[in-house]
Amino acid sequence: xxxxxxxxCVSLLLLGGCAEERAFQKLTNLTAKSTVDFKTSAAAYVExxxxxxxxxxDGNQTLDDLARGRAFEAARLxxxxxxxxxxxxxxxxxxxxxxxxxxxxxxxxxPALPLFGRAAPAVTVLKFDGAAYDGLVKQLTALAKPPSLQxxxxxxxxxxxxxxxxxxxxMADTAAGAAAATEAGAAAKAATAKP
Amino acid sequence: MKVSLARGWxxxxxxxxxxxxxxxxxxxxxxxxxxxxxxxxxxxFGKLAFPEVADQQAYIRQLAQDETRQVTLxxxxxxxxxxxxxxxxxxxxxxxxxxxxxxxxxxxxxGTWPEGLEADPEARKxxxxxLQLMRGRPEAMWVHAVALSDFKTAFEGLREEYLKSLAxxxxxxxxxxxxxxxxxxxxxxxxxxxLGDLSIYASMxxxxxxxxxxxxxxxxxxxxxxPGGFLPDALAAIATDEKxxxxxxxxxxxxxxxxxxxATPKRDGTESAQVAKAFANLKAxxxxxxxxxxxxxxxxxxxxxxxxxxxxxxxxxASGADAPPADVKRAQTLLDLASALIGAGDAxxxxxxxxxxxxxxxxxxxxxxxxxxxxxxxxxSAAVMQADQDRxxxxxxxxxxxxxxxxxxxxxGAGVCAPAxxxxxxxxxxxxxxxxxxxxxxxxxxxxxxxxxxxxxxEVAGYHVIQADRAYAAAKAAKTAQxxxxxxxxxVDRMLASAKGGIKPEQPAAFAAAIAxxxxxxxx
Numbered sequence: 001x002x003x004x005x006x007x008x009c010v011s012l013l014l015l016g017g018c019a020e021e022r023a024f025q026k027l028t029n030l031t032a033k034s035t036v037d038f039k040t041s042a043a044a045y046v047e048x049x050x051x052x053x054x055x056x057x058d059g060n061q062t063l064d065d066l067a068r069g070r071a072f073e074a075a076r077l078x079x080x081x082x083x084x085x086x087x088x089x090x091x092x093x094x095x096x097x098x099x100x101x102x103x104x105x106x107x108x109x110x111p112a113l114p115l116f117g118r119a120a121p122a123v124t125v126l127k128f129d130g131a132a133y134d135g136l137v138k139q140l141t142a143l144a145k146p147p148s149l150q151x152x153x154x155x156x157x158x159x160x161x162x163x164x165x166x167x168x169x170x171m172a173d174t175a176a177g178a179a180a181a182t183e184a185g186a187a188a189k190a191a192t193a194k195p
Numbered sequence: 196m197k198v199s200l201a202r203g204w205x206x207x208x209x210x211x212x213x214x215x216x217x218x219x220x221x222x223x224x225x226x227x228x229x230x231x232x233x234x235x236x237x238x239x240f241g242k243l244a245f246p247e248v249a250d251q252q253a254y255i256r257q258l259a260q261d262e263t264r265q266v267t268l269x270x271x272x273x274x275x276x277x278x279x280x281x282x283x284x285x286x287x288x289x290x291x292x293x294x295x296x297x298x299x300x301x302x303x304x305x306g307t308w309p310e311g312l313e314a315d316p317e318a319r320k321x322x323x324x325x326l327q328l329m330r331g332r333p334e335a336m337w338v339h340a341v342a343l344s345d346f347k348t349a350f351e352g353l354r355e356e357y358l359k360s361l362a363x364x365x366x367x368x369x370x371x372x373x374x375x376x377x378x379x380x381x382x383x384x385x386x387x388x389x390l391g392d393l394s395i396y397a398s399m400x401x402x403x404x405x406x407x408x409x410x411x412x413x414x415x416x417x418x419x420x421x422p423g424g425f426l427p428d429a430l431a432a433i434a435t436d437e438k439x440x441x442x443x444x445x446x447x448x449x450x451x452x453x454x455x456x457x458a459t460p461k462r463d464g465t466e467s468a469q470v471a472k473a474f475a476n477l478k479a480x481x482x483x484x485x486x487x488x489x490x491x492x493x494x495x496x497x498x499x500x501x502x503x504x505x506x507x508x509x510x511x512x513a514s515g516a517d518a519p520p521a522d523v524k525r526a527q528t529l530l531d532l533a534s535a536l537i538g539a540g541d542a543x544x545x546x547x548x549x550x551x552x553x554x555x556x557x558x559x560x561x562x563x564x565x566x567x568x569x570x571x572x573x574x575x576s577a578a579v580m581q582a583d584q585d586r587x588x589x590x591x592x593x594x595x596x597x598x599x600x601x602x603x604x605x606x607x608g609a610g611v612c613a614p615a616x617x618x619x620x621x622x623x624x625x626x627x628x629x630x631x632x633x634x635x636x637x638x639x640x641x642x643x644x645x646x647x648x649x650x651x652x653x654e655v656a657g658y659h660v661i662q663a664d665r666a667y668a669a670a671k672a673a674k675t676a677q678x679x680x681x682x683x684x685x686x687v688d689r690m691l692a693s694a695k696g697g698i699k700p701e702q703p704a705a706f707a708a709a710i711a712x713x714x715x716x717x718x719x
Contacts, residue, residue, distance in 0.1 A: 027693075045251075046247050049247065063265045066269050066273075070272040070276040077279045088284035092283060095630035098640070099278050099640055099643040132242075133243075139235065143690070164704075165704075166700050170704055
């Protein structure tokens with residue numbers, strides 16, 4: 001290698017620092033840690049959300065059971081009064097129908113009577129996919145990994161080759177440019193020398 | 196890499212020198228592979244979404260609707276079952292049982308009878324008449340009047356309402372500017388109106404007969420000061436809610452001002468005015484990057500974020516409990532992250548760290564999270580207060596209907612008691628057996644109405660408090676997930692900038708070529 005070229009390269013490489021490398025690795029490691037923390041929290045969130053779904057379904061089922069039980073009891077009594085047909089039962093039926101019609105919301109559908117043989121409520125649970133978080137952590141881990149001596153040497157060798165290639169190209173371009181300029185100069189001189 | 200032996204020997208000095216480099220500076224060599232890998236990571240990070248949080252928010256909204264419907268259905272079925280037992284001829288003594296139920300429920304709502312009423316049925320009846328007056332006026336006014344122990348205001352509102360209703364049904368016969376002294380004879384002489392107007396009519400009759408307008412006291416003034424009943428508890432909850440809502444609103448306003456100040460860029464756009472000021476004050480004393488991070492609030496940002504994470508991803512929020520303590524390790528990680536963003540290179544080089552755009556972004560992300568949470572808290576407080584107000588209003592309506600039922604049972608079905616005299620009450624009893632006749636119809640309908648207008652809305656409003664807690668927790672989780680990305684984004688940006696930077700091979704080559712070219716030119 002040309003001594004001037006070596007000097008230039010060495011001067012620049014002496015400036016090459018480990019500070020940026022350390023800062024990069026630190027940031028990468030910390031971001032990876034935060035991502036792992038967030039994945040843990042998100043998984044716990046999904047677990048709790050699903051627990052709420054199951055609890056809510058059970059709660060609604062209990063309320064529904066209660067409603068069915070009470071509706072069944074009232075319907076049974078009403079049927080009894082209707083079947084009896086005596087004046088007291090008729091009065092009971094009339095008063096019951098009048099009072100229970102009071103304030104009834106037509107948009108509400110009262111539960112059907114069957115109490116048994118009903119299927120358990122379907123609960124749609126959330127599925128947690130940690131793969132996206134894992135993928136990020138994997139990428140960060142690879143980025144944060146310090147290079148081995150061999151890798152570093154390989155990188156530097158490759159880098160030096162690229163510098164060399166670029167230098168050769170620059171020099172070739174410069175030489176070609178100089179040759180073209182010399183040729184053009186000679187041509188111009190020849191042209192002016194001709195009468 | 197294919198390098199010829201001869202060429203390898205030519206490159207050896209460069210490689211050896213580079214391997215021996217151990218000095219630290221901000222200059223470094225560009226690595227194309229690292230740029231590719233970091234760019235891929237940055238893109239994947241940008242794509243990271245939180246569909247579970249969005250799903251849960253939608254589910255919570257649907258759950259609130261389903262739950263409200265189911266609770267209403269269940270309570271309607273309960274009401275009908277109760278009514279069935281009161282009309283069932285096989286059970287006997289139905290009016291007395293209904294009366295016990297009505298009085299029991301009234302006492303449950305009030306917590307206790309006012310002083311002296313427990314042992315005095317007549318005085319209690321007068322009190323119940325006053326409760327009946329509550330039916331039919333705007334609920335907000337009534338709740339306000341109850342809270343202020345200002346029964347007179349409530350009565351005035353009721354009077355206006357009644358005068359309007361009379362004016363509507365009797366054309367110009369009623370002068371709405373006249374006072375009760377002129378009104379009462381008309382009221383007392385008027386025929387008993389249809390069921391729909393009965394409660395207002397009855398209220399006015401009772402008011403005309405018993406109300407001394409100048410000296411009358413709020414019947415609930417004493418009751419509401421004694422906790423234990425549904426109504427005193429609901430009113431106490433409203434008072435607490437009002438304070439909480441005021442604090443939450445003030446907090447959100449203050450944080451919003453902080454965020455706006457922090458987000459205002461300096462003229463050169465490099466950093467926010469607030470962050471720059473904080474940094475300038477502390478720069479001289481800063482020993483290392485961690486101190487600066489703490490001073491800028493990174494510690495509190497990290498602590499707060501972890502509290503939010505713990506709160507949102509735990510069950511505490513749904514039950515309204517306090518947040519669990521922060522995870523110290525996780526807070527430390529985030530603090531370290533903020534520190535790393537605040538000029539790690541400067542600290543390593545022994546210089547006072549300079550503020551970086553990344554640090555300002557971390558501080559802003561933390562402020563944004565605080566603002567989001569404060570605004571959600573303010574919304575949550577308002578929703579809870581509304582639910583508690585609905586509960587109190589529902590109880591007022593329920594008491595008024597229960598009072599109508601009580602009066603119908605005690606006074607023979609007309610809805611109006613004659614001046615207390617056993618003989619009068621006895622003669623006014625209906626001839627028809629229960630539940631036929633006006634006594635049964637009025638009492639049962641008023642009792643049924645007490646569920647529809649009061650008891651069911653009261654229970655539903657109780658669920659609204661739980662639903663507001665759930666919605667708050669779900670919204671906070673969504674904001675936290677979103678802000679988590681904002682908090683880490685500066686680190687990702689910093690990594691990408693680092694990977695794209697550095698000395699590219701063309702630069703030293705061009706430098707060397709320039710020197711060589713100069714030397715050659717000099718030789719010529």
